[in-house]
Every structure is written in structure tokens, then in C-alpha cells.
Amino acid sequence: MNSNALCFGADCPATGLPCRVDVTPIGIAVRFEDRSAAQDDAEAVPFDRLSLSAGGLDHDQLVVRYGSEPDARVLYVNDPAVIHALRGTAPNFVTGELDAAASMVRRKRRTRRISWIAVGALLLSLGTVLWFGSDLVVNLAVDRIPLEWEQKLGEAAYHDFLGRQTVIKEGPAVDAVGEMTRRLTDQIPDDPYRFEVTVVRSDVVNAFALPGGYVVVFTGLLQKAESGEEVAGVLSHEFNHVLRRHGLERVVKQVGLMTALSILLGDQQGLIGLTRQIGGELLTLKFGRAQETEADVTGLRLLHRAKIDSNGLVRFFERMAEQQHEPVEMLSTHPMSAARVERLKAEAAALPRQVVEPFTFDWKQVQGSLNVSR
Amino acid sequence: MKSEILYPGAFPMVRVELSAGETIKAESGAMVASSPTIDVESKMEGGFLGALSRKFLTGEKFFFQTLRASRGPGDVLLAPTVPGEIVVIELDGLNEYLVQKDGFLAGAETVKIDSQMQSLSRGLLGGEGFFILKLSGRGTLILNSFGAIHRIELKPDQEYIVDNSHLVAWSATTSYHVERAAAGWVASFTSGEGFVCRFQGPGVVYIQSRNPGGFGHWIRQFIPVSE
Numbered sequence: 103m104n105s106n107a108l109c110f111g112a113d114c115p116a117t118g119l120p121c122r123v124d125v126t127p128i129g130i131a132v133r134f135e136d137r138s139a140a141q142d143d144a145e146a147v148p149f150d151r152l153s154l155s156a157g158g159l160d161h162d163q164l165v166v167r168y169g170s171e172p173d174a175r176v177l178y179v180n181d182p183a184v185i186h187a188l189r190g191t192a193p194n195f196v197t198g199e200l201d202a203a204a205s206m207v208r209r210k211r212r213t214r215r216i217s218w219i220a221v222g223a224l225l226l227s228l229g230t231v232l233w234f235g236s237d238l239v240v241n242l243a244v245d246r247i248p249l250e251w252e253q254k255l256g257e258a259a260y261h262d263f264l265g266r267q268t269v270i271k272e273g274p275a276v277d278a279v280g281e282m283t284r285r286l287t288d289q290i291p292d293d294p295y296r297f298e299v300t301v302v303r304s305d306v307v308n309a310f311a312l313p314g315g316y317v318v319v320f321t322g323l324l325q326k327a328e329s330g331e332e333v334a335g336v337l338s339h340e341f342n343h344v345l346r347r348h349g350l351e352r353v354v355k356q357v358g359l360m361t362a363l364s365i366l367l368g369d370q371q372g373l374i375g376l377t378r379q380i381g382g383e384l385l386t387l388k389f390g391r392a393q394e395t396e397a398d399v400t401g402l403r404l405l406h407r408a409k410i411d412s413n414g415l416v417r418f419f420e421r422m423a424e425q426q427h428e429p430v431e432m433l434s435t436h437p438m439s440a441a442r443v444e445r446l447k448a449e450a451a452a453l454p455r456q457v458v459e460p461f462t463f464d465w466k467q468v469q470g471s472l473n474v475s476r
Numbered sequence: 477m478k479s480e481i482l483y484p485g486a487f488p489m490v491r492v493e494l495s496a497g498e499t500i501k502a503e504s505g506a507m508v509a510s511s512p513t514i515d516v517e518s519k520m521e522g523g524f525l526g527a528l529s530r531k532f533l534t535g536e537k538f539f540f541q542t543l544r545a546s547r548g549p550g551d552v553l554l555a556p557t558v559p560g561e562i563v564v565i566e567l568d569g570l571n572e573y574l575v576q577k578d579g580f581l582a583g584a585e586t587v588k589i590d591s592q593m594q595s596l597s598r599g600l601l602g603g604e605g606f607f608i609l610k611l612s613g614r615g616t617l618i619l620n621s622f623g624a625i626h627r628i629e630l631k632p633d634q635e636y637i638v639d640n641s642h643l644v645a646w647s648a649t650t651s652y653h654v655e656r657a658a659a660g661w662v663a664s665f666t667s668g669e670g671f672v673c674r675f676q677g678p679g680v681v682y683i684q685s686r687n688p689g690g691f692g693h694w695i696r697q698f699i700p701v702s703e
Contacts (some may be wrong), residue, residue, distance in 0.1 A: 106570075108571065109629070110632050111632070116679065117568075117679065120569075157651065158651060159650060161651075176678060217595070300658075
């Protein structure tokens with residue numbers, strides 16, 4: 103005998119008694135597995151004594167109830183053949199119960215499906231918001247970082263770097279860079295930073311700015327530049343990285359969105375962790391393309407306000423773009439491209455014409471002083 | 477296949493006697509010792525995708541180990557990772573059991589293992605996660621618990637309430653829904669119970685006398701925190 107159901111009742115074990123349910127023209131016949139052949143008198147239950155519903159953990163079983171206490175029986179049928187047979191032979195009041203149970207199961211399953219779809223959609227939209235909103239979160243976090251923190255962060259990296267370098271403390275080059283810095287910073291309205299520019303002896307053609315307004319110019323850049331205006335152009339570009347807090351943005355992005363969120367939620371521990379984590383990484387920080395463009399454009403406008411010939415910046419970048427194939431460090435941290443130069447030219451052309459005020463120093467003399475002191 | 481629980485209590489083992497050619501699947505790493513006639517094979521039950529879904533959905537192991545008496549009869553000693561009792565259930569082909577992910581220790585080859593998704597409320601609040609194991613078919617099924625294992629028998633429509641993290645296994649003829657332990661939200665959590673599962677018979681529910689999450693929480697306070 104192949105059992106297809108479990109029978110529960112007062113005299114059955116808790117796990118149910120295996121039994122076989124067959125549909126007859128007048129009702130159902132229930133046979134139990136463990137009865138001897140002599141006792142094999144099937145329990146016949148007419149249709150009008152049956153009550154049908156869906157049951158079990160997932161409502162995937164047909165529950166057939168009959169009899170009254172204490173002899174009430176509950177059958178759990180997990181056999182589609184029994185359901186088909188019932189549909190074919192049972193009178194309307196039985197199939198009606200079957201239909202009601204089936205529609206209840208469908209309703210339950212639909213509710214479950216909808217709730218899962220809703221959760222999926224929620225997760226998806228949350229992911230989308232985080233993905234596209236990460237810049238927003240980073241910017242909000244950067245806005246919340248107090249200036250003192252930014253300065254401490256930059257200062258630590260600055261002194262750490264200078265300690266390992268040959269700093270040029272005086273001379274025509276330092277004076278010239280000082281003059282450029284003054285001319286530029288005088289034109290920054292409500293400048294919260296105290297810009298500090300140091301000339302470092304190195305053949306590297308580069309300059310970089312740390313958060314907080316700490317700028318380093320290498321003698322390599324001074325020697326490669328053909329005029330003071332070119333160096334002033336690079337300085338103006340670097341100053342604008344600081345003013346726009348580009349360095350902090352990169353740092354926050356690098357340490358991760360979670361830190362950004364914790365800063366946003368006012369967790370000062372996040373900031374302490376941040377300073378620890380980045381250490382010297384500040385020096386190798388690379389800016390994004392959008393940040394470079396922003397610093398180019400705002401740098402150009404600052405030059406214009408300071409009445410410094412903005413063609414210097416354009417010319418310098420143009421020469422750098424032509425030397426793309428040469429191993430110049432400037433290019434690795436400030437990737438040049440013809441498109442970038444073209445954009446700068448267009449921006450420069452759009453600015454109103456003005457009379458430029460030349461610097462007081464003689465550029466050839468400044469460059470000469472670098473060779474002499476070597 | 478014959479099985480016998482050795483050292484019943486907190487640190488039991490189960491000894492399974494296999495006749496020649498017979499196999500048993502066990503949780504990966506469950507084998508303690510065996511006769512030299514037994515070969516250990518690793519198998520992805522339910523194929524690669526089945527194993528993958530089991531691994532990622534239920535948190536169960538990717539591989540099950542298959543112990544085969546390929547060179548004559550022999551016996552195998554199996555033990556779970558956590559201290560706790562072992563229970564042996566004979567599946568009759570009709571009764572199916574749902575088992576929380578850490579509850580399965582071993583089963584005859586004829587026992588079918590599937591991972592099944594729970595409803596949102598059960599998955600979120602029931603304490604077993606969104607996916608559980610569904611064990612069906614015929615043959616010996618060996619479950620393990622954390623702490624002692626207790627069997628609750630439910631008559632049709634009889635109800636019983638179980639704290640959500642104490643569940644081990646329950647038969648598919650039972651039904652349950654998750655509800656707050658006390659009438660109010662605050663009381664539910666201040667009572668330390670949070671959510672409970674209201675089971676309705678008929679069928680059996682196996683519960684464990686200790687809550688693994690609660691134990692982990694308790695032991696964490698003694699672990700020195702290194703800077």
C-alpha cells in the first residue's frame with residue numbers, strides 16, 4: 103500500500119499515522135498502513151461529513167477534517183491525484199470548499215510575492231541612492247570637517263614631507279614665489295586659509311597642494327617654466343584645489359563612504375580615524391578629472407582678478423601636453439590633454455580684456471639663482 | 477543503516493553502521509572517526525547551483541561529505557561542532573521537516589535536502605534567516621542542537637509558543653507565525669524575548685534548550701579586546 107497522507111487525531115502519534123486516501127463515488131476511503139490484512143476495512147467517510155481547507159507551513163497541503171471529538175480526524179494530503187479525483191467526483195459543496203482553499207493559497211502566495219518584490223525594490227532603490235548619491239554624501243561630509251582639522255591634517259603631512267627634502271629658505275626664487283602668492287591670495291575674498299608656499303630643491307617638474315593651504319613648488323618646475331606667469335598659473339591652479347577642498351574630497355572618498363557617513367552624523371572619532379588612516383597618502387593623492395577642470399577654470403579666474411597674464415598657465419599646460427610621452431612627474435599627477443588645453447583657451451578668451459601688471463622680478467635672474475646655489 | 481547515539485548529553489557522538497555499498501551524507505567536517513572500509517567523498521548536494529544557493533542562502537556548507545562503505549561494511553562516528561544533543565528521526569516519505577541552518581548533521585542518501593525561502597515576516601523575525609533546509613524522502617535523519625533537544629508534540633489546532641532562536645526543526649504539517657512576545661512593543665523587548673513563534677499543530681517541533689546567539693552575546697564580554 104502506498105501511503106499518500108498523514109492522519110492526526112487523539113489516538114494517532116504526533117507525527118501522524120501514514121495512511122492511504124482514495125476518492126470513491128460517495129466519499130473517501132481511508133486505509134492505515136500498520137493494520138493487519140484482517141483489519142483491512144477501509145474507513146469510508148461520505149462527502150457530507152468532510153470539511154476541506156489548506157494547511158501546513160506553506161499552505162501546500164490539503165487538510166481534510168471529519169468526525170467529532172474525541173474521534174475527530176485530520177488528514178494532511180500531499181498528493182495531487184487525490185485533489186484531481188475530488189474535483190472530478192465530489193458534489194458542488196465539496197468542490198466549493200476546495201476552490202475556497204485554493205484561492206486562499208493563491209492569495210497568501212501573492213502577498214508573499216508582493217512583499218518580496220517590495221523588499222527587492224526597496225533594496226534596489228537604496229543601492230541606487232547610495233551609488234549616485236555617494237558624491238553628495240562625500241560633499242556633505244567634507245562640508246562638516248572643521249577648518250582646524252583640515253589644517254592639522256595638511257600640516258602634519260607637510261612637515262613630514264619637508265623634513266625629508268632640501269628646502270630653499272631664501273633667495274630670489276623664494277621672493278618671486280612669495281610675490282606671486284601675495285598677488286593671488288590678495289584676490290581671494292574671505293580667504294579662510296593662510297597659504298604657505300615652500301620651494302623645494304628637486305628636478306621634479308611639479309607642484310602640489312595639501313589640505314589647509316600648504317603648497318610645495320619644486321625647483322624643477324621653476325626651471326622648466328619660461329616666465330613667472332607660468333609658475334603663477336600653476337600656483338593659482340593649486341590654490342583652487344585647496345579652496346575647493348578637493349584634497350579632502352579625495353581623502354573622504356578613499357577612506358570610504360562609511361567614514362563619510364559617520365562624519366556626517368557627527369562622530370568625531372571618524373575624523374581621528376581618518377587622520378590616522380591616510381598619513382602620507384595625502385602626498386600621492388590624485389585628483390579626479392572634474393576636480394582638475396574646476397581648479398583650471400577657477401584658477402584662471404583668480405589669475406585674471408590678480409591681473410596676472412593668464413596665458414602663462416595656458417602656455418605652460420600646452421607645453422606639458424606636447425611632452426606627454428616624456429616621463430615628467432607633473433603629468434602623472436596632473437594628466438594633461440589637448441582637450442584640457444583647448445578648454446582653458448576658450449575660458450581665457452571668454453574673460454574680459456584687461457591690462458596685466460607684470461611681476462617686479464626678472465625671471466631669468468630667478469632661474470639663474472637656482473643654478474648658482476646648487 | 478543503524479545508528480546509535482553515544483555519550484548522550486552535551487558532548488554526544490553518533491555511530492552509524494553502514495552495510496557494504498551504503499552511504500550517508502553528513503555536514504562537512506562532521507566525521508570524527510571511521511572504519512578503514514569507509515571512503516570520504518565531497519559532494520555538492522543538489523548540484524552546483526543547489527550547493528551555491530545553500531551556501532549563500534542558508535549559510536550552510538557548500539559541500540556535504542559523503543561517507544561510503546565502498547570496501548565492505550563499517551561504521552562511522554559523527555559529531556557536530558557545537559556542544560549539544562543529537563536526535564535521530566526516521567523519515568517515512570510523508571513527513572517532511574524544516575530545519576534551521578545549523579541543525580542538520582547527517583542523513584541517509586535517500587533523504588532529500590532542499591533550501592527553501594521563508595516568508596518575509598518569518599525570515600526577518602523568526603530567527604532562522606530567510607532560508608531554511610527542507611528535508612524530505614525516506615531514511616534516517618540526524619539533527620543536532622545547541623544545548624539539550626526537546627520535542628514538543630502538537631495535536632491538530634493545538635498551539636505552542638517558542639522563542640524564535642530556540643528552533644531546531646519542525647514538521648511541515650505545523651504552521652507558525654511570528655508575533656511579539658508581550659502585548660506592547662516596549663514590553664516585548666524589555667522582557668528579553670522580542671519575537672516569538674506561535675506554532676499550530678498537528679506535528680512536532682524540536683527546540684534547543686540554549687540560544688546560540690544569546691550564548692555568543694554572553695561570551696563576548698569575556699573576550700579581551702585588543703587595540
